[in-house]
Amino acid sequence: MGLRVLAVDDEADFIETLVKRFTYRRIPVTAAANGPEALARLDREDFDVVILDMRMPGMDGLTVLQEIKKRHPLVEVIILTGHASVEAGMQGMSLGAYDYVLKPVDFGELLEKANKAYERKKLNESRDHS
Amino acid sequence: MIQDEFGRLRLKLIAITLAFSFVPLLSLGLGLYAKFYDTYTDKIYGNLRNLVDNKKVTIDMFLSERVAQLSNLALTESYQDLAGDAYLERIFGVLQLHSKSFLDLQVIDQNGLCVSYVGPYQLKGIDYSHEDWFRTVMAKGIHVSDVFMGFRKYPHFNIAISRREGEKTWVLRAAIDSDIFDTLVRTVQLGKSGDAFLLNAQHVLQTKPRFGHDMFDTVPFPDIPRFSGTRVDEITVNGQRSLYAMTWLNLKDWLLVIKDDPAEEFLPLYRARWLLILLLSGGALLIVGGAIFIANGTVRQLIQSDREKATLDASLTQSSKMAALGKLAAGVAHEVNNPLAIIMEKAGWMRDLLTEEDIKASPNFQEFEDAVTKIEFHVRRAKDVTHRLLGFARRMEPTQENLDVNLLLEQTRSFLENEANFRGITFVRNYQSDLPHIESDASQLQQVFLNILDNAIDAIDKNGTITITTHTVPESGEVDIAIADTGKGIPKETLEKIFDPFFTTKKVGEGTGLGLTISYSIIGKLGGRIKVQSDEGQGTTFHISLPIAV
Numbered sequence: 001m002g003l004r005v006l007a008v009d010d011e012a013d014f015i016e017t018l019v020k021r022f023t024y025r026r027i028p029v030t031a032a033a034n035g036p037e038a039l040a041r042l043d044r045e046d047f048d049v050v051i052l053d054m055r056m057p058g059m060d061g062l063t064v065l066q067e068i069k070k071r072h073p074l075v076e077v078i079i080l081t082g083h084a085s086v087e088a089g090m091q092g093m094s095l096g097a098y099d100y101v102l103k104p105v106d107f108g109e110l111l112e113k114a115n116k117a118y119e120r121k122k123l124n125e126s127r128d129h130s
Numbered sequence: 131m132i133q134d135e136f137g138r139l140r141l142k143l144i145a146i147t148l149a150f151s152f153v154p155l156l157s158l159g160l161g162l163y164a165k166f167y168d169t170y171t172d173k174i175y176g177n178l179r180n181l182v183d184n185k186k187v188t189i190d191m192f193l194s195e196r197v198a199q200l201s202n203l204a205l206t207e208s209y210q211d212l213a214g215d216a217y218l219e220r221i222f223g224v225l226q227l228h229s230k231s232f233l234d235l236q237v238i239d240q241n242g243l244c245v246s247y248v249g250p251y252q253l254k255g256i257d258y259s260h261e262d263w264f265r266t267v268m269a270k271g272i273h274v275s276d277v278f279m280g281f282r283k284y285p286h287f288n289i290a291i292s293r294r295e296g297e298k299t300w301v302l303r304a305a306i307d308s309d310i311f312d313t314l315v316r317t318v319q320l321g322k323s324g325d326a327f328l329l330n331a332q333h334v335l336q337t338k339p340r341f342g343h344d345m346f347d348t349v350p351f352p353d354i355p356r357f358s359g360t361r362v363d364e365i366t367v368n369g370q371r372s373l374y375a376m377t378w379l380n381l382k383d384w385l386l387v388i389k390d391d392p393a394e395e396f397l398p399l400y401r402a403r404w405l406l407i408l409l410l411s412g413g414a415l416l417i418v419g420g421a422i423f424i425a426n427g428t429v430r431q432l433i434q435s436d437r438e439k440a441t442l443d444a445s446l447t448q449s450s451k452m453a454a455l456g457k458l459a460a461g462v463a464h465e466v467n468n469p470l471a472i473i474m475e476k477a478g479w480m481r482d483l484l485t486e487e488d489i490k491a492s493p494n495f496q497e498f499e500d501a502v503t504k505i506e507f508h509v510r511r512a513k514d515v516t517h518r519l520l521g522f523a524r525r526m527e528p529t530q531e532n533l534d535v536n537l538l539l540e541q542t543r544s545f546l547e548n549e550a551n552f553r554g555i556t557f558v559r560n561y562q563s564d565l566p567h568i569e570s571d572a573s574q575l576q577q578v579f580l581n582i583l584d585n586a587i588d589a590i591d592k593n594g595t596i597t598i599t600t601h602t603v604p605e606s607g608e609v610d611i612a613i614a615d616t617g618k619g620i621p622k623e624t625l626e627k628i629f630d631p632f633f634t635t636k637k638v639g640e641g642t643g644l645g646l647t648i649s650y651s652i653i654g655k656l657g658g659r660i661k662v663q664s665d666e667g668q669g670t671t672f673h674i675s676l677p678i679a680v
Contacts, residue, residue, distance in 0.1 A: 011472060013472045017476050103468065106474075
């Protein structure tokens with residue numbers, strides 16, 4: 001079973017295209033428009049990597065990240081941030097995110113990071129099982 | 131304009147201090163002097179009045195005694211007895227016993243003929259009937275003459291008394307030595323130039339004064355109408371202003387005059403006046419000095435606090451401006467980033483689709499490919515811009531970062547390279563290659579470097595060299611950055627003002643006068659020092675010392 005992605009962003013156009021591009025590469029991907037929806041999906045289905053936007057109305061990215069890490073510690077999170085600040089990314093990573101990608105996203109970079117995150121998740125899982 | 135206002139304030143302070151000090155000083159000084167002047171003048175006038183009163187009493191008494199003696203004689207003796215020379219001689223002897231001032235004595239009948247005479251001259255038989263005095267004495271009963279020389283060639287005056295005895299009227303007449311007046315008048319205690327004399331109604335001297343005139347001279351005295359009592363006046367006689375105390379005698383229309391030199395009498399007063407002037411001018415000088423000192427001090431204090439306030443305002447304005455600009459930049463970048471992200475993804479999606487077989491066969495495939503590549507390229511360009519904007523916004527907050535001063539200088543210099551080339555200005559770089567990194571705020575330092583380099587270019591205007599030197603000062607643990615230009619230099623008098631807020635030599639609208647002020651405060655905040663050294667016509671060098679480790 002390969003990489004399963006959950007993409008969370010409030011920008012419908014963005015998320016739609018992201019979904020298309022993952023699907024095109026035959027990577028199963030699910031879209032969530034906000035934090036609560038993402039959490040609900042995570043509770044119902046299994047995902048390996050969550051691509052999470054920091055700035056969203058209602059529940060913001062950092063809160064969602066903390067919630068994900070609490071409920072599904074093994075799920076890896078890649079932060080999407082519009083802030084070109086290293087600090088925001090660092091803050092996310094200190095809360096357990098795998099890495100961060102600056103908007104506008106270079107898809108190749110995102111894909112690479114998602115694959116690496118998936119590999120780490122597999123590693124962690126095997127360590128847990130053994 | 132601010133300078134003008136302070137100048138006006140300074141003058142106002144001085145004026146108010148002076149007004150409030152001089153009014154009491156002058157009123158006190160002048161008031162005391164006026165009081166003293168009045169009292170002293172009263173005393174002097176009073177003294178003179180007393181003197182002239184006393185003399186008048188003495189002279190009047192002398193005259194009235196003589197008149198009384200003669201009247202008694204005329205009333206007690208008969209014409210018959212006195213007409214005889216021998217008897218008259220005896221009577222004269224008695225008179226002279228009493229007073230040596232009687233010179234002679236004669237009896238004159240009603241026709242004016244001298245019937246008997248005692249004295250040193252031969253006057254018997256002389257006819258006085260046409261003399262004025264004779265007619266007066268016959269009419270009024272008594273006549274006292276002015277002093278004259280007469281037959282006797284000796285200053286004297288006559289007292290004549292007439293008496294009616296039955297049908298006849300006869301006259302007893304005595305000549306009296308007027309020396310007695312000289313003596314009486316002269317015994318007045320007077321200063322060096324004081325004088326005393328008697329004047330008759332025609333201003334002819336009846337006694338010999340101490341100075342200026344002889345007896346019987348007419349003194350050019352202003353007409354003094356008869357008055358009772360005593361008068362003291364300042365009168366100018368012969369061009370000399372003197373103090374005159376005057377009184378008319380009771381028995382004769384003679385004016386007793388005591389003259390005094392006001393300069394002498396008022397000497398203590400003049401001394402007091404000089405002392406007052408001296409004290410007042412001394413006080414005035416002190417007050418003026420004090421007022422100026424206080425005003426200068428106050429204004430200096432005000433200017434200083436004003437400058438401090440302006441510096442503070444300037445740096446506050448600057449930092450709040452930069453903070454606002456940072457927020458704006460961050461906002462714009464963020465809002466632009468989201469649409470950019472979508473465009474990027476859409477372009478990426480198109481690229482993905484372009485790999486499909488059927489599209490590859492399309493005749494416009496190459497065009498699509500190019501368009502997508504261009505879109506991706508330009509989105510990346512826009513991304514660079516927004517990321518730089520966000521970077522700028524982040525830098526607005528003061529940070530401590532490890533930075534290479536040489537690199538920062540080089541970056542800053544490169545901003546100005548075009549402008550410098552255009553003006554024929556070359557940069558000479560003497561960077562110490564192993565300069566240690568310092569802990570500081572890159573963007574703020576950059577602002578300072580930019581400001582100084584910009585000023586250097588302005589100072590040179592055209593064709594010149596800007597030398598940038600960096601080196602370590604191991605003793606103080608600092609890095610020294612020197613930026614030297616070959617410009618026109620700064621005159622000595624403006625050199626100390628260049629860090630003052632709003633001081634600018636640039637044209638209105640070209641400079642805010644805040645650049646170096648902000649630079650100064652930035653360097654101060656970063657724990658460094660900034661110094662300037664300049665020779666007019668030679669150029670200017672700015673030295674910035676920054677600590678290597680904070």
